Amino acid sequence: MGRERSSNNRWVSGTLIVILLLLIFFIPSFGWTLRTWLSPALGGLAESNNASASQADSPTLAAQNDALQAQLATLQTVASQLPTSTSNTIRAMVYSRYPMNFRNELLVNAGANVGVTSGAAVMFQGMLIGQVQTVFENESLIQTIFDNNLKMPVRIGSAGTDGLLQGGADPVVGSIASTAAIAPGDVVYSAAPGIPYAQPIAEVVATSTSADSLFQQVTLSFPYDINNVETVLIMK
Amino acid sequence: MGVFINFILATLIVFAFFFDIWELLVFILFAVFVINWSPVMSVDIFVFAIIPIAAYAFHKVFAWTGWAAAPAAIVCGFILLYLAIAPAAFLASGNVFFVDLFGALIFGGLAFLTLDLR
Numbered sequence: 001m002g003r004e005r006s007s008n009n010r011w012v013s014g015t016l017i018v019i020l021l022l023l024i025f026f027i028p029s030f031g032w033t034l035r036t037w038l039s040p041a042l043g044g045l046a047e048s049n050n051a052s053a054s055q056a057d058s059p060t061l062a063a064q065n066d067a068l069q070a071q072l073a074t075l076q077t078v079a080s081q082l083p084t085s086t087s088n089t090i091r092a093m094v095y096s097r098y099p100m101n102f103r104n105e106l107l108v109n110a111g112a113n114v115g116v117t118s119g120a121a122v123m124f125q126g127m128l129i130g131q132v133q134t135v136f137e138n139e140s141l142i143q144t145i146f147d148n149n150l151k152m153p154v155r156i157g158s159a160g161t162d163g164l165l166q167g168g169a170d171p172v173v174g175s176i177a178s179t180a181a182i183a184p185g186d187v188v189y190s191a192a193p194g195i196p197y198a199q200p201i202a203e204v205v206a207t208s209t210s211a212d213s214l215f216q217q218v219t220l221s222f223p224y225d226i227n228n229v230e231t232v233l234i235m236k
Numbered sequence: 237m238g239v240f241i242n243f244i245l246a247t248l249i250v251f252a253f254f255f256d257i258w259e260l261l262v263f264i265l266f267a268v269f270v271i272n273w274s275p276v277m278s279v280d281i282f283v284f285a286i287i288p289i290a291a292y293a294f295h296k297v298f299a300w301t302g303w304a305a306a307p308a309a310i311v312c313g314f315i316l317l318y319l320a321i322a323p324a325a326f327l328a329s330g331n332v333f334f335v336d337l338f339g340a341l342i343f344g345g346l347a348f349l350t351l352d353l354r
Contacts, residue, residue, distance in 0.1 A: 009258070009259070010258050012263050013258035013259055013261065014258065016262045017258070017267075019260055020262065020265035020266055020268075020287060021265065022264065023269055024268055024269050024272065024277070024279070028272055028275055030267075030269075030271050031269040031271075031272055032273070033269055034269070035270050035271065038270065041268075054330055058352050095273075096272075096273040097273055098273050098280075099271040099272075099273055100242065100280065100284075100317075100321070101332050101336060102280065102318075102321050102322040103280075103322075105273065105274075107274060108271050136275050136276075139272060139275055148322070169332070177328075215343075
């Protein structure tokens with residue numbers, strides 16, 4: 001009796017293993033959907049969206065403020081060099097996120113089929129949040145600026161001070177000349193090849209001296225929570 | 237932006253002490269199915285899946301079922317996970333590892349107690 005039950009269990013387990021392997025390798029999108037249903041963070045987002053307009057407006061206004069500051073800084077320094085053409089964008093929904101602590105990546109529902117290219121800038125509420133890393137036929141993988149492996153040249157404030165953005169759970173900008181005048185509230189914007197110039201990234205919170213005392217580094221604040229990002233715009 | 241606590245991995249390691257290999261494989265594959273974030277299988281997910289199987293093998297070979305077995309397996313599993321996937325990040329930001337491990341040990345301990353009382 002016990003042996004028969006054990007044999008039945010193995011048949012059930014074996015069948016489930018085959019079904020799960022087929023799902024994992026041939027229809028992974030079912031897993032992303034299931035994860036969305038299971039994720040409490042997404043439920044919380046839905047609730048917060050319905051909660052009050054004032055809560056939703058605050059990060060939007062802060063993002064717009066940073067975007068305007070970046071535009072102002074750019075106009076003050078390189079107005080004559082700004083591109084005049086407007087960028088085309090592709091709106092994409094976030095399917096899933098990297099599930100551990102080692103990276104910060106988003107999978108979105110736009111791929112080569114709609115013209116996404118590797119290295120394209122990814123925006124959220126007017127802020128640069130990352131770059132397309134890998135393009136699949138129907139999806140793309142985005143490396144966000146909160147990824148430990150991300151390094152990106154940036155500029156800071158109206159003086160356009162050069163720095164290097166180091167991604168991570170708490171991104172910082174380093175390699176800033178020790179004589180540069182940087183103040184809290186200065187906007188940090190993109191200056192990397194392959195990404196449209198002067199896309200706002202964050203705002204300076206505080207400055208400090210690097211461990212070797214040769215450079216300045218700044219800590220940053222962001223007007224959004226990357227864990228709540230559900231739609232992005234990918235630049236063509 | 238927070239620290240993601242690997243509750244799922246801790247649970248799977250604890251399951252290795254209570255279920256047979258076929259049942260454990262079902263749990264592991266279901267976890268992989270849910271947490272896989274990419275259309276292609278990555279090394280990260282492969283390492284994630286291997287660790288509970290290694291815990292099962294460890295449990296069978298050494299026949300260690302004492303109360304310290306599961307926490308010890310969780311500690312070893314997490315060290316292996318971090319060293320295999322991002323050794324540089326492991327060394328650079330040890331606090332993330334310890335927060336992750338601490339949360340996993342508490343959750344894994346509760347899972348172990350719950351299953352042990354059955």
